[in-house]
Amino acid sequence: MYIKSLTVDCYRNYNHQTARFSDKINFVVGRNAQGKTNLLEAVYLCSVGKSARTPRDKELIGYDKVRATVRLTACKAYGEDKVEISLFKNSPKRVSINGMPISRIGELMGVVSTVFFSPDEMRIVKESPADRRRFMDIALCQMSKTYFYLLTRYNKILLQRNKLLKSGSVTDDALDVWDMQLVEAGSKIIKTRRGFIANLSVVAGECHSYLTGGEERLELGYESIDGGTADEIKEAFVAQLKADRARDRLCGYTHSGPHKDDIAFKIADKDIRSFGSQGQQRTASLALKLAEVEIVGRRGEYPVLLLDDVLSELDISRQKRLISKIKNYQTIITCTHIDDELLRELSDYSCIYIENAIIKQ
Ligand SMILES: Nc1ncnc2c1ncn2[C@@H]1O[C@H](COP(=O)(O)OP(=O)(O)OP(=O)(O)O)[C@@H](O)[C@H]1O
Ligand SMILES: [Mg+2]
Incomplete structure (x- = not known):
């Protein structure tokens, strides 16, 4: 499976933005504190119903906002699945799959399958x-x-x-x-x-x-x-x-x-x-x-691999090995810059640039 698009509304530092992903390697590039990890976190939220960084949903809502919404479209072998999650300052979150509200978070399991990795892991x-x-x-x-x-x-x-x-x-x-x-x-x-x-x-x-x-x-x-x-x-x-x-x-x-x-x-x-x-x-x-x-x-189906800030932790030879291992399934990988030597190894990749919570593709 792969994630086609993600829309965030009042989520962390984002107002209203949409990211579109390719089914192979997607680099999410930007300076520090621009919103790269926040974007990855929003994908993960649609996968397991909670953040990998905090157990408190309210922290995901933009400062001064009362509600945040994340919408994700995934392409699977049998068609598309859409997940929507709304978070509220004063009430529990609401999750729907293909427009149908779910009452138990268990129903979300496996709909958008991801594996998340950051240095913190x-x-x-x-x-x-x-x-x-x-x-x-x-x-x-x-x-x-x-x-x-x-x-x-x-x-x-x-x-x-x-x-x-x-x-x-x-x-x-x-x-x-x-x-x-x-x-x-x-x-x-x-x-x-x-x-x-x-x-x-x-x-x-x-x-x-x-x-x-x-x-x-x-x-x-x-x-x-x-x-x-x-x-x-x-x-x-x-x-x-x-x-x-x-x-x-x-x-x-x-x-x-x-x-x-x-x-x-x-x-x-x-x-x-x-x-x-x-x-x-x-x-x-x-x-x-x-x-x-x-x-x-x-x-x-292969899950989507979410790699947060992993390249900076590896030397170039391990970066190359990593990239060649993951090039056949969808990966979304955040980084502050990409080494040209690394890009030369790849024939199929896309880049998403983030600056101050604005996504440019
Ligand atoms: N609830 C929130 N509302 C508004 N802004 C927030 C919220 N939570 C975090 N932020 C801000 O979002 C910004 C981007 O955070 P994020 O962790 O996505 O950065 P990043 O691009 O991954 O940076 P780095 O390269 O340092 O990891 C930070 O300035 C952070 O303070
Ligand atoms: Mg980060």
Whole structure:
């Protein structure tokens, strides 16, 4: 799929602007603070229903404005899809797909499939397990609405179980009932994530070795409750909950389950979450995102790759490698300037220039 156009109204520093994109590489070029990242953020908003930079929708509305609207048209194998999102200062956002309002954000998942990468995404490798779980979940939710609803269900059950544990008055029998539900949803999440990370490890390893010119090989490991089949996972999860029950009661918190999962990142058997250099962590997180594009693309339609300010972080040889890797699907890439040497590598690209929130094509 590819994004044909995006219109922003009162969004961040924009008044009313439209950008048109080609189905290959699109450079969004401009000096600092002109609105490049804001444009990419608006695309991402239409994809997952929220910003990659802030959980607070209101921040996306232009200063002094009461409402912001973003409209996106995507071309897919079977036709066009239009997504419109309106954000309000004083009421919840409204989302519509092809003119039909949706009541659950789950319905937006997979309509405009994107993979977002910015230097900040390095936190997937170096920051907390929560960042790595968020990465897995955003990827999987876009691939499957079933996963989105499963995750929503699991989080609700978990919240309820923690509330009961905190109340201090819950009986073992009542907890058993909650545990059954937690295990039912949780083991499906674990099984899906395990399959995804196994796939990702192979493809991310290839992308990483390509980016580094074969110097290093990246491997991923999924850290969760043991078990390959659904039954094995269930059995292990039940046993773990039993073993943790006294501790759970004491702390008023559930200590085991997919909400504690993590992903290990290894190069030459060293865990780069703790021991990697900045460059290793950056290249690994970029390889991870490129692998995500490949995995989604091989299942159906290629998602749109959104790269924010990535070129400045790479030397020219890695820039060239990156560009040659992404030239066959749509990429929107922001930068302050493009090296002529890089442009010589490309036969098909387009440029969008942004100056003070005005788009020139
Ligand atoms: N809600 C808002 N209303 C109006 N302007 C905003 C809002 N939020 C951010 N801005 C402004 O939008 C401008 C452009 O921000 P953006 O992050 O898109 O810049 P950029 O072109 O990506 O720059 P850089 O190259 O430094 O990353 C900034 O000056 C920022 O202060
Ligand atoms: Mg920016």
